[in-house]
Amino acid sequence: MVQDCRQGSRKAQFELYKLYAKAMYNVSLRILSHVAEAEDVLQEAFLEAFNRIADFRGDTTFGLWLKQIVINKSINYLRKRKVEFVSTDEVDVVEEEETDEEDMQLQVEEIRKAIQQLPDGYRVVISLYLLEGYDHEEIAHILKISEVTSRTQYRRAKLKLQSLMATERRSR
CATH class of the missing domain: 1.10.1740.10 (RNA polymerase sigma factor, region 2, helix turn helix motif)
Known part of the structure; x- marks a missing residue:
């Protein structure tokens, strides 16, 4: 073709x-x-x-x-839209919680909705990393940001996602 x-x-x-x-x-x-x-x-x-x-x-x-x-x-x-990718030398450490496969399946729709609520910079990095499979070096190149900024945006996006999802659960 x-x-x-x-x-x-x-x-x-x-x-x-x-x-x-x-x-x-x-x-x-x-x-x-x-x-x-x-x-x-x-x-x-x-x-x-x-x-x-x-x-x-x-x-x-x-x-x-x-x-x-x-x-x-x-x-x-x-x-x-003039998205700003916030750069920082301080990297937040996030404790990873283990969840079983069933819990993950139940959260897919909740996570998708929460991702849509993220600020543009966070949403782009987390989408490129988790959904499109790019690593932080590639994301940095694509977005013209540093690798540290990509990692920081990703970690902050994960924290924001956790917060959004916790708020959603409490409101039910």
């Missing part, structure tokens, strides 16, 4: 769009937490991918290449 896209096939472009649109939209939505912006990013990312299809070397899958475009565009939208 990629080769057909290089030759200008609209049908191939549509097939690639159908194949990747939902996953790429979800990536953007997790970063932006704003439906309209995620939809815009999705459209812009596909336009850019199809316009730059000749640049796709094939050393990764098309999906990974497209995902990087989506992440970069999502982060640019956040920068337009």
Whole structure:
């Protein structure tokens, strides 16, 4: 399909769009937490991918290449909102609680809702780390922040998530 896209096939472009649109939209939505912006990013990312299809070397899958475009565009939208990533030399230590598999399954929806309530900087780092599988070095490179800042944002996001979830439990 990629080769057909290089030759200008609209049908191939549509097939690639159908194949990747939902996953790429979800990536953007997790970063932006704003439906309209995620939809815009999705459209812009596909336009850019199809316009730059000749640049796709094939050393990764098309999906990974497209995902990087989506992440970069999502982060640019956040920068337009003037998100500040707070840097600190002080790293908070969080005690990890062990939970069994059943408890984790019950908390999935609660965690998803809590992530959506996080400030942009926290949500982006925790989404890239936990959901997209990037390490702190990669996140630092993507967001143009230090690795320490990425780790700090991640730890603070976890603390904020715990707080939001505790508040939610108390309000039930």
